[in-house]
Amino acid sequence: MEEEHQNPPQVGRRRGRPKLLSDAELRDQVLAAAMSAFIEQGFARTTTTDIARRARVSKRDLYRLFADKTELFAAAIGSRRHLILDLPRSGGERHAPLEALRLIFRLDLSDRDADERDAMLNLVARESLLIPELNAILYDTRVIQSRELLMDWLHGQIAEGALPDHDVGRLAGMLMDVVFGALLPRRKRKGAVDRTAQAQDIMARLEIVLAGLNSISRKDSR
Structure with missing residues (x-):
């Protein structure tokens, strides 16, 4: 009779919850993604779906922080005008x-x-x-x-x-x-x-x- 082998239980390897970002951190993340998208694709070809995907946020969170794509454009430029x-x-x-x-x-x-x-x-x-x-x-x-x-x-x-x-x-x-x-x-x-x-x-x-x-x-x- 073959001996059954079982994987030993793994201790101390709990899957943690994803880190919850503050609104300020989410905003910075979205603005960085928006700037990248606008530079690569231009304003007309960039969509809020593109930006949300790049920023790895939901569109719900994106629209909670910014009213529309135009506001996002202005905010993205403003966040980097010190350059x-x-x-x-x-x-x-x-x-x-x-x-x-x-x-x-x-x-x-x-x-x-x-x-x-x-x-x-x-x-x-x-x-x-x-x-x-x-x-x-x-x-x-x-x-x-x-x-x-x-x-x-x-x-x-x-x-x-x-x-x-x-x-x-x-x-x-x-x-x-x-x-x-x-x-x-x-x-x-x-x-x-x-x-x-x-x-x-x-x-x-x-x-x-x-x-x-x-x-x-x-x-x-x-």
Whole structure:
């Protein structure tokens, strides 16, 4: 008679309950998934089903946190706008204008964060052209207010005497054109971006703008 073999009982291997996430954690998870989907597929082709699947959440939870796909788009961009412009700055900070602009325009980002920043800039630029209503929503909800924040910072620099008095609206627009024009070239890049060389190029451009601003100020004071 064959001897019966039984597997020994396993002790201490209980199947635990899945971790319950807070609403804040669920929100971050959904926003990360939404950003990934929007970058890969664009706004029109992305569905809330896609986002829920990527985030591994139920559509019920998704709609509990966000009213619709448009709100999700605005929230996803807003959650990562610090990658585009680091404003407002913390109080008591003291940097020369050129170094402050390096930090404001996030030329200190890691390669991974810089790649995400570039993808987000391309996303906003592309979708704003395809669906103008999205651009209006981003401004109406104050998700995109980069120029206004930069103008506020320039006003502060002028008040402190760190920069000469100038039309801050035009100056803010010029600074953003200089930086984002370099980050979003008209021709598609081939291969990986040399972030060190890119930052050095943008810093050189900013230095020229500041030098020109100081030169105009000296002429005006004569």
